[in-house]
Amino acid sequence: MADNPYTVLGVPQNASQDDIRAAYRKLAKELHPDLRPGDTAAEERFKAVSAAYAILGDADKRARFDKGEIDASGQERPEPTFYREYAGADPSGRYRSTAGHEDFEDISDLFEGLFGQRRAGGGGKMRGRDRRYHLDVDFLEAANGARKRITLPAGGSLDLTIPAGVQNGANLRLKGKGDPGVGGGPPGDALVEISVTPHPTFSRDGDDIRIELPIGLDEAVLGGRVETPTISGRVAVTVPKGSNTGDVLRLKGQGIRRKGGAGDQFVTLKVMLPDDPDPDLEALMKTWRENKRHDPRAKGTES
Amino acid sequence: MKFTEADVVARVETVTVEELRIWVSEGWLVPESADDGPVFDEIDVARLRLVCALRQDLDLADDAVPTILSLIDQIHGLRAELKALAAAVDQESETTRARIRKAYRTAKGWER
Incomplete structure (x- = not known):
């Protein structure tokens, strides 16, 4: 029979779930075997702490434990495998770092070329x-x-x-x-x-691609088919009637393609007037302004 | 044992494939790079569990993780050197080992 999980975590019976989590984290920081690679005693304590938290950290299991429906030993979890067991045994040592021990060479010529250097000594592999x-x-x-x-x-x-x-x-x-x-x-x-x-047109957001696509005033007002670049070539996209600067179109599956799924492309529209002032457009706008009163600042610009 | 991204995510339930990719691109994990995607081995999976433990159980912020990993890597580097040195000393005769032991205790200030 394992120890009482409340005792193991050092919390009172009426501790809140937050208190229990805090107590567990504090003990984990102290005892996690990967933070104490050579300490075998810490591993035993950490396992006990993990087992206790497996019960008390889960409000339902805790309630069942409190009612005596499950006991402290009934919650054995699969044996955790810690990184240190692999890091210590890995013959390639590819994550091990021996950077910055050159100062040892000052102490003794024994260390000269010992750390980090691989020399063929004694015919070893x-x-x-x-x-x-x-x-x-x-x-x-x-x-x-x-x-x-x-x-x-x-x-x-x-x-x-x-x-x-x-x-x-x-x-x-x-x-x-x-x-x-x-x-x-x-x-x-x-x-x-x-x-x-970086690319002048495309930007990335995980597996999604984002671009800003300029459209003409006529395309914005009337809608229509326009071409947009994607990372795999140009495709046609429908701009809905009455589109605005800032409106976003989503092209499903036109983002980054991986095994098992693809991201999307998000196209942010940007309405662009002709480069040079256009007398026809000005005449049209004058008529429009006289007949319609549209205030784009009526909402969203409260000060 | 070799694992694909999908295998890894299935084994380590607390990680998403997006997180895994970010951590690989951050260099926290360095899987082998093959033609059809990254290939993880057991040490990578164990290291991934460690990253999950650091973030979840220990509640460490993401920017603290590389610092901790670097310190852990240095500890394992030092431990490997120490073990090699101990193995080398072990090859010596009992007289030599006794002399080294004595010199060591002197260096530590336990003996004069």
Whole structure:
């Protein structure tokens, strides 16, 4: 039988759900095994705390526990696996960082070249080092996906697939494309950081694409079919009669296409007058103003 | 074991595919990049669970997450070095190990 969950979390029987959550978070910050990689005792305590919170953090389960319908041990959750077990065992050590321990070399020549450097010592197997590259990709290539080739400084080249919808700053990892391993060890990886060049027309919002589309006064008043660019070419879109600057049309599925779904394109209309003053239009407007009294500031501009 | 984006989201129920993509683009996770999309392995999934725990259980703000991840990566880097060093010392004879032990205790100020 496990300990009373109220005791484990250190809260009174009448604690509110908020108090229970706060108590759990405080203990989790203190005990989470990934924040204490070498501390085995913390793991046991954290498991007890998690089990207690699994009951008390859920108002229904808590009520059933209070009524004695379930007991504290009846809530075993699947054994959590912590990151530290993988980080400690991963032979590639690709997330491990040994940056910034050069100061150790001042203490002893034992440390010279020890940290972070992989030297072929004693014929041991050693994984090759990762190589970092940088690649500029234009907006449409990033949106639609592309095949790219990087020419390597040391000669040779690296082919990579830019997945559709890649984000600015994303890191692509190409397995085995880094430095060769030593003594029969596996090669390192190539890490390619992607910079996406902005586009003058399109902008991105997740998998959705946004553009501002100029329309003429006649198209705004009368409506009609106009062409709009999309990331995969031009398409015709219907501007409804009486459209205004700021109105948004949604082109379903014309955003970034991925496996299992596509984003949309949102077109924000912008009514544009002709570049040069037009006498006919002015004459029409004079008549219109005399006959109609429309005040566009009647609402929405209260001060 | 290798996982696609969809596998990962199915396994780690508290994450959405949008969040996963953002965290990958932030570099919190660095899955292998294959022709038909990112490929995650078990360490990536465990790291993803850690990110979820940091944000949900520990209630950390998004901008604190990379700081914590970087510190955790440094701890694991240091632990790996320490283990390698300990393994190297372990290869030595008992006399040498005793000498190292003594020198260590002196360095710590426990012995003179």
